[in-house]
Amino acid sequence: MRLTVNGKAIDIDADPEMPLLWALRDIAGILGPKFGCGIAACGACTVHVGGVPVRSCVLPVGDVEDNVLTIDGLAQDGRLHPVQQAWLEEQVAQCGYCQAGQIMTAVALLDEISDPTDEDIDNAMGGNLCRCGTYPRIRAAIKRAASLKAGA
Amino acid sequence: MGAIATITRRSLLIGAAAIAGGVAVGYFYYRKPFPNPLDDDLAEGNVTFNPYVKIAADNTVTVIVPRAEMGQGVTTTLAALVAEELDVALDAIKVEHGPASYAYYNREMLAEGGPFAFFDDGLIAESGRAAFGAASKFLGLQGTGGSASVRDAFDNMRQAGAAARQMLIAAAATRLDVPAGELRTTDATIVHQPSGKSVTYGEVAVDAQTLAPETLQLKEKAHWRLLGKPQMRTDMLAKVTGAPIFGVDVNLPDMLYGTVKMSPRFGAKPTKIDLSAAEKMPGVVKIVQMDTTYGHGFGIIAQNTWAAFKAAEAIAVEWGEPDYPADNAAISKALQDALASADGSALRDDGNVDTAFADVAREKLVEADYEVPYLAHACMEPMNATARLKDGVLDLWSPNQVPTITRQLCAGLAGVGQDNVNVHTTYMGGGFGRRGEVDFSMFATLIAKEADGRPVKVTWTREEDVRHDVYRPAAAGKFRARLGDDGMPVAVDMAIASPSVMASILRRTFPWLWLPGPDKTIVEGSFDQPYTIPDYRVTAIPAAISIPVGFWRSVGNSYNGFFHECFMDELAAAGKLDPVEMRRKLLAAQPAAVKVVEKVAEMAKWGEALPAGKAKGFAFTLSFGSWVGEIVQIADTPAGIRLEKMWIAADVGTALDPGIIEAQLVSGAVYGLSAAMGQEVTFADGMVEQSNFHDYDAMRIFQCPEFEVAILENYHKLGGVGEIGTPPAAPALANAVFALTGKRIRKLPLNKEVSFA
Numbered sequence: 001m002r003l004t005v006n007g008k009a010i011d012i013d014a015d016p017e018m019p020l021l022w023a024l025r026d027i028a029g030i031l032g033p034k035f036g037c038g039i040a041a042c043g044a045c046t047v048h049v050g051g052v053p054v055r056s057c058v059l060p061v062g063d064v065e066d067n068v069l070t071i072d073g074l075a076q077d078g079r080l081h082p083v084q085q086a087w088l089e090e091q092v093a094q095c096g097y098c099q100a101g102q103i104m105t106a107v108a109l110l111d112e113i114s115d116p117t118d119e120d121i122d123n124a125m126g127g128n129l130c131r132c133g134t135y136p137r138i139r140a141a142i143k144r145a146a147s148l149k150a151g152a
Numbered sequence: 153m154g155a156i157a158t159i160t161r162r163s164l165l166i167g168a169a170a171i172a173g174g175v176a177v178g179y180f181y182y183r184k185p186f187p188n189p190l191d192d193d194l195a196e197g198n199v200t201f202n203p204y205v206k207i208a209a210d211n212t213v214t215v216i217v218p219r220a221e222m223g224q225g226v227t228t229t230l231a232a233l234v235a236e237e238l239d240v241a242l243d244a245i246k247v248e249h250g251p252a253s254y255a256y257y258n259r260e261m262l263a264e265g266g267p268f269a270f271f272d273d274g275l276i277a278e279s280g281r282a283a284f285g286a287a288s289k290f291l292g293l294q295g296t297g298g299s300a301s302v303r304d305a306f307d308n309m310r311q312a313g314a315a316a317r318q319m320l321i322a323a324a325a326t327r328l329d330v331p332a333g334e335l336r337t338t339d340a341t342i343v344h345q346p347s348g349k350s351v352t353y354g355e356v357a358v359d360a361q362t363l364a365p366e367t368l369q370l371k372e373k374a375h376w377r378l379l380g381k382p383q384m385r386t387d388m389l390a391k392v393t394g395a396p397i398f399g400v401d402v403n404l405p406d407m408l409y410g411t412v413k414m415s416p417r418f419g420a421k422p423t424k425i426d427l428s429a430a431e432k433m434p435g436v437v438k439i440v441q442m443d444t445t446y447g448h449g450f451g452i453i454a455q456n457t458w459a460a461f462k463a464a465e466a467i468a469v470e471w472g473e474p475d476y477p478a479d480n481a482a483i484s485k486a487l488q489d490a491l492a493s494a495d496g497s498a499l500r501d502d503g504n505v506d507t508a509f510a511d512v513a514r515e516k517l518v519e520a521d522y523e524v525p526y527l528a529h530a531c532m533e534p535m536n537a538t539a540r541l542k543d544g545v546l547d548l549w550s551p552n553q554v555p556t557i558t559r560q561l562c563a564g565l566a567g568v569g570q571d572n573v574n575v576h577t578t579y580m581g582g583g584f585g586r587r588g589e590v591d592f593s594m595f596a597t598l599i600a601k602e603a604d605g606r607p608v609k610v611t612w613t614r615e616e617d618v619r620h621d622v623y624r625p626a627a628a629g630k631f632r633a634r635l636g637d638d639g640m641p642v643a644v645d646m647a648i649a650s651p652s653v654m655a656s657i658l659r660r661t662f663p664w665l666w667l668p669g670p671d672k673t674i675v676e677g678s679f680d681q682p683y684t685i686p687d688y689r690v691t692a693i694p695a696a697i698s699i700p701v702g703f704w705r706s707v708g709n710s711y712n713g714f715f716h717e718c719f720m721d722e723l724a725a726a727g728k729l730d731p732v733e734m735r736r737k738l739l740a741a742q743p744a745a746v747k748v749v750e751k752v753a754e755m756a757k758w759g760e761a762l763p764a765g766k767a768k769g770f771a772f773t774l775s776f777g778s779w780v781g782e783i784v785q786i787a788d789t790p791a792g793i794r795l796e797k798m799w800i801a802a803d804v805g806t807a808l809d810p811g812i813i814e815a816q817l818v819s820g821a822v823y824g825l826s827a828a829m830g831q832e833v834t835f836a837d838g839m840v841e842q843s844n845f846h847d848y849d850a851m852r853i854f855q856c857p858e859f860e861v862a863i864l865e866n867y868h869k870l871g872g873v874g875e876i877g878t879p880p881a882a883p884a885l886a887n888a889v890f891a892l893t894g895k896r897i898r899k900l901p902l903n904k905e906v907s908f909a
Contacts, residue, residue, distance in 0.1 A: 015434065018458045026409055026456040031401045032394030034581070036532055037614045038461075041845035044532060071394030080392070087392040091384065091811060094819060095223030096391030097398060097532040097581025122854035129845060131532050131582050132223045133822025135856040137815070 003064060005030060006073025016062025020054075021045045023061040024070065032071035032100050036129070043128035046101035047071075053108040071100040074107065083107050086145035094132035102128045106142050115146050186292075189253035190216065199357040201319060203255045204234055204312035211340055211354030213238065214246040218256035219305075220296035220553040221249075221387060222531075222583030223819070224874040225812035228385045230305045232378045232809065237313030237371060239337040240353075242378055247386050252555030252575040254292030259285040260300035261293065267499045267672045269680035270777050270869075271742060296553040297588050297703060299776035299872025302808060306870060315365050320353050323360035327351055373806075382811025387579065397579040399551030402538040402609055408437060410610040411460040412595050413467055414449030414620050417838040418700055420472035421448045430466040435459030439467070440602045444565075445660040446591040446700075447620065451599035457611050464613070474838030476698045483835060484523065486697050487628035490649035496693035497670035500679040503687035508643035512634045518726045519632045520719055522898045524711040525832035527624035527704055528840075528848060533581020534617040535592040539600035540607035541566050546573045546597060547607070551580040553588040557661060561590050562597040584823070585703030589622055590661060615843040622660075622702025623833055625651045627674075629715045634687075639727025640737065643687035648715065650674045652694045653708070656701045670694075677712025677879055682742040682774055683720075683735075699835075705823050706875040709775040713879025714828070714886065714900065717771035721887040722896065731770050731887065732758050739772075744803050744867040745779050748772065751862050752781035752801035766796070769888025773879035778871030779803040779864075782821060782880040784857065786888045791909040793889065795825065795857035798881075803864040804871040813873050814861045820877020821859070826850040828882035830903045855908065 001012045005028065012023050019038075024030040024047070033056050036044030040055035047056045050066030074081045080088065083106050093099045102125070109116055109124040116124070121142055130138070190200040197209040206214040217230040227247045235242050250256070264270065266280035317337055324342040325332035328349050336343050343350040373380070390397050415422065427439050427450075435455040442451050450467055454460035477483045509517075538549040539562075546566040552558050555575045563570045580587055596610040612620075627650035634643040652671040670692050672679070679690035704710060724731035732753050739745040749772055753759070756768060765788040772781045780802045787794045800817045807813055831848060834841045842848040882900065889906055890896050897905045 014456070015458075018456070022456055022458040026458070029403060031396040031403065034398070034532075035400060035457075035534065035611065037845050039614070039844055039846065041849075042532070075393060084392045088384075088388055091382075091388060091815070093223075093385070093388055093391035094225070094815060095532065095580060095582045096387065099391050100394040103392065103394075125853045129532070129850060129852065131530060131584075131823070131826075131850055133819040133851070133856070134815070135822070135851075135853040136818060136859050138853065 001061060003061070003068055005068040006070060012061060014061055017060050019057050020047070020059045020061045020064055020068070021056040024056065030070055030072055034097055034100055036098070041129070042098070043101040043105060044098050046104040046128065048104060048108060051108070051111065053105050071104055074103070081107065082148040083110065083145040086141040086148055090137050090141040090144055092134050092137040092141050094134055098128060098130045102130065102138055106138070106145065109142065110145060110149060114149065116142060186253065186255035189251050189255050199361045201316040201361060202312045203253070204309055205238070205316045207316070207353050207357040209354045209357065211352040212246060213240050213244065213340055213353065214248055216250035217247050218250050218253070218294060219301040220577060220580055220583060220587065222553070222580035222587065224816055225385060225809065226296070226301050227387050228383055229302055229809045229812060230309055231386055232383055233305055233309035234313035236376055236378045237310050238317050240340045242383050242386065244340065249577045252294060252559045254294065254556060256294040257292050258295050258300055258304045260304035261295050261298045264298065264777070265672070267670065269682070270774060271682050292556050294554070294556040295588065296583070297585065299874045299876065303777065303870050303872060310370050311368055314368050314370055318365040318368070319360040319363045320356055322363040322365070323356035324351050327356055327359065379808050381809070383809055385812070398533055398581050399536045399538070399549065399578045400533055400581070400611055402549040402578065404538070404540070404607040406606050407538070408453050408603055408606050408608045409455065409457045409460055410451055410453045410599050410608045411457065411464050412442070412449060412451050412610060412612060412616060413464040414447045414616065415471045416619055416840070417471050417474040418476070419447060419698065420474060420838070422469045423472050424470040426468040429468065430463040433459065433463045433466055436463045438602055439463070440599055442595060442598050444591070444594055444598070445663060446594060451595055451610065453599060453603055453608055461613055476838070478838040479836050480834050483626055483697060484628070487523070487626060487649050487695050490693045490695035491628055491630050491647055493693065494647070496647065496691040498689050498691045499670065499672060499675050500688055500690040502685070502689070503643070505643055505645050505687045505689040508634055508687035509632065509645065516635045517632065518635065518723055520722055520898055522629040522631065522715045522718065524627050524714060524900045525834065526626045526699065527827055527831055528618050528621040528833050528842070529582070529584045529586035529704055530618065530845070530848060530850065531582030531584060531586055534612045534614055535586070536609065536611040537592045537596035538607055538609040539596035540605070541597070541600045542605035544568055544572055546600070547576065548573065548593055548597065549576045549578055550593045550596070551578045551587055552593060553583055554590065558590050558593045561661065562593050565594055565597045566601060584705040585707070586621065588703055591620070614845070618843050618848055619840040622656070622700045624704030624710055625653060625701040627711045631715070631719045633719070633723050635723065635727045639729045640734065641685055641723045641727070644685050645689050646678055646715070647691040647693060648675050648678060648712065649693040649695045650708070650711070651697045651699065651701050653701050653703065655694070660700065673708035675708065675712060677709035677773055677775060678716045680774065681716060682745050683738040684741050685738065705820065706775055706878040709773060709875070709879040710824065710827070713771065713773040713775070714882040717773065717880060717883035718886050718898065721769070721883070721890065730759070735772055745772065745774065747864060747866050748779045748781045748801045748803050751864060752783050752799050755801065755860055755862060756783040756785070756799040758783060767888050767891035769884045769886065769891055771880035771883035771887060775876050775879050776872030777805070777869060778873065778876040779867065780876050780880055782884045784884045784888050786885070786892055788892060789909050792907040793892070794909040795855065795885070797858045797860070799860050800877065801862045801864060802876060803867050804873055805865060805867045805869050807863045807865055810863055813863055816873045817861050817877040818859045820875055821881040822851055822856065824878035824881030825885060828885050828900055828902055829908050830901045832901050
């Protein structure tokens with residue numbers, strides 16, 4: 001199978017039933033998306049397929065028909081994405097394990113709604129679990145990212 | 153005597169050194185308790201000054217932070233201790249975990265392990281702390297736990313930075329031919345202002361390494377540049393870019409992948425095995441049978457993780473019977489039987505409780521029974537480790553909190569000497585006490601033995617992780633109190649039964665050791681609270697249930713905080729007293745506690761009338777040397793109870809990084825609230841019923857209250873930070889639910905009785 005991941009074409013030699021997450025991690029060596037649950041319940045594995053956030057732990061790699069973006073491809077030319085920059089400035093991460101998924105979901109949220117309300121944030125981010133309890137800073141960082149993007 | 157009493161432990165240590173050696177030169181230099189582990193693998197051009205500092209010729213400064221980074225910020229705060237004294241910028245240093253070594257033993261982790269309260273400065277308690285701390289050194293226990301990292305490192309790592317700086321200055325003085333007293337340091341450079349000459353640390357590092365300082369001068373708190381102020385975390389950039397820093401991200405040439413399938417009944421062996429279907433599955437390399445102190449089962453080696461997961465499902469196996477109560481009713485009965493046995497140790501016994509209750513009038517008596525369930529840690533990163541056994545050397549990449557124990561136990565399994573084991577400690581996707589275990593490292597080691605020298609990355613499924621945890625123990629408590637005429641409690645009698653965490657840990661790590669004395673974790677959070685009540689007894693009763701239990705963020709405080717503080721709330725209600733006012737009176741002997749209570753009450757505007765359908769609850773717990781008060785406000789909504797806002801006031805003695813401390817207080821509270829609202833691990837047929845986040849969920853962003861945090865520095869001893877937010881969270885919420893609904897819920901989780909939005 002041929003996939004386009006973070007702008008690069010890669011060949012994946014795997015069972016088409018293998019979830020995209022494991023194809024990325026174990027076959028392609030792209031380690032940004034994390035394994036948390038395997039049942040689309042925690043969001044740690046979130047990547048974009050065709051610009052839409054998906055849970056790569058349950059999406060068969062054979063069903064992927066559009067470009068894949070992982071956190072590894074988010075920064076451009078050495079510049080952090082505004083969402084990453086906001087995460088840095090708000091010092092969001094603790095253990096950090098869920099944050100790749102949190103950031104990918106937040107990027108998609110801000111692509112769709114440039115100035116999200118608290119309710120928008122609740123709706124978009126509710127599927128991304130954080131056991132360290134970074135939620136207040138995630139909320140602050142999304143709002144900061146919205147203004148960074150508006151100012152850019 | 154008064155003057156001696158005010159001398160800090162640090163100055164006593166340095167004073168002792170001054171007497172013994174004629175000079176005060178800091179911990180590592182005067183004791184040389186262990187060889188410097190950095191001497192072994194020093195890269196060309198690097199110089200090591202002590203186990204914490206390396207400097208390269210190109211002026212790269214590396215600080216060893218030999219504690220597990222699981223989110224609590226040790227790689228920032230511990231590095232800042234060195235950077236502060238060494239006069240380097242925090243973002244200019246490289247932080248490494250370093251090797252497993254006895255040199256990094258954690259004295260403070262065991263120092264509070266004895267049966268005495270934190271505020272007890274008496275001779276017996278102080279002697280006990282010294283003895284337990286010495287045990288940690290004897291064991292060479294390099295561990296991260298007990299919220300002890302900063303307390304342990306506060307002197308050692310500042311001294312390490314200061315000593316290195318002074319050695320560098322001495323070398324620079326010779327090199328530049330100027331008096332050392334005229335040299336200043338900044339950004340890893342030594343400057344002689346009168347002449348304009350300067351050298352970098354790297355340029356004089358080789359000369360400096362033999363110039364052990366004669367005296368050590370630590371900065372006064374008033375002169376701190378980094379400490380006491382929020383720092384940018386040293387690990388933040390890696391964590392916002394998805395960098396491969398975790399155990400699951402280990403990626404080695406020629407690596408195989410694997411997983412485990414262990415008996416769902418703890419300690420049970422397979423009685424019938426058919427591997428034929430699993431072995432034939434595509435991508436499967438080998439299936440290994442494993443028998444360990446952590447249980448029996450199989451390791452699967454495959455070409456990729458997914459193939460290993462599929463093969464694990466395909467293993468056909470029947471398991472033996474459990475040797476513990478097989479379901480929740482039986483567990484509950486075992487706890488109640490233990491309570492009824494009265495076979496315990498009174499770790500607090502003030503006054504004469506039996507006499508106090510002998511003639512109590514019915515209307516002055518308050519009685520209550522409490523119970524909490526087993527809980528899983530559910531770290532975001534499932535358990536995993538990577539191992540390679542090649543040419544008699546075991547390399548282990550493990551996200552673990554106990555490198556020296558890991559090295560020792562895995563060396564035994566691999567059949568190699570400890571000198572031939574390299575433990576590479578990775579960053580951790582959550583720990584919460586779960587990674588203070590050795591199971592994941594042991595399993596990877598046993599699997600690597602069968603992989604012909606190739607490395608194997610062994611990742612557990614979430615289901616395996618939830619069903620093979622070392623659980624926060626279930627516990628039950630029986631409480632009674634006698635109220636005085638003014639409504640204040642004059643006698644309190646608490647008996648708490650729970651399986652012993654310490655005994656459980658020894659069974660699976662060092663089964664030939666026994667536990668000396670009672671396990672204080674059964675009652676920590678109840679027996680050691682700073683309340684003054686004339687007749688006050690707290691009894692710990694170990695319950696013989698062999699389901700594996702372990703350290704779960706705040707350990708015994710997690711349920712004793714709930715028991716003790718909900719019962720206090722009950723006493724206030726029965727005595728017709730305001731719960732905050734009652735605590736202020738009971739805590740009067742400890743001004744630090746009173747200030748915490750007053751601060752959080754003021755922040756939350758406690759006492760002001762609330763609109764209908766809203767209520768607040770309060771709780772206070774002293775744990776890990778820190779004093780914490782929490783108030784939560786909740787609202788009745790059509791969707792259920794919503795947590796609107798939580799206020800936290802915490803006295804940590806000295807706040808080294810207020811930004812990280814705030815994050816940890818919120819984190820601990822969210823962890824406790826998650827459990828209180830809806831978490832429980834239940835059993836049927838000897839097996840855990842929950843398996844993944846659909847049936848063992850945690851708080852989501854839309855359930856998370858707003859937080860407001862105040863950090864106080866009134867107490868004279870440094871407190872811990874990583875766990876202290878957890879104990880008061882559950883009782884604050886349960887007490888708020890009582891205030892809102894009139895329901896006194898004495899059994900967790902709360903969602904058995906009320907629903908949350």
